[in-house]
Amino acid sequence: xxxxxxxxxxxxxxxxxxxxxxxxxxxxxxxxxxxxxxxxxxxxxxxxxxxxxxxxxxxxxxxxxxxxx
Numbered sequence: 001x002x003x004x005x006x007x008x009x010x011x012x013x014x015x016x017x018x019x020x021x022x023x024x025x026x027x028x029x030x031x032x033x034x035x036x037x038x039x040x041x042x043x044x045x046x047x048x049x050x051x052x053x054x055x056x057x058x059x060x061x062x063x064x065x066x067x068x069x
Contacts, residue, residue: 001039002047002049002051003028003031003041003046004024004026005045005046006024008028010024028046030051032053
């Protein structure tokens, strides 16, 4: 996974409610997430999934959004 604090990124494409995505650009860190592990990203985190190290493998992805306030 790629990760960066959102304040270090530059907005490349506004939020698309149909695809539920915002596109950012900039530099961040790579995080290796081993099989059987999970990561939690907060609203102030930019993240990039779908990266691979050696070869493509199936990935199970679950997204939960929790309303605040």
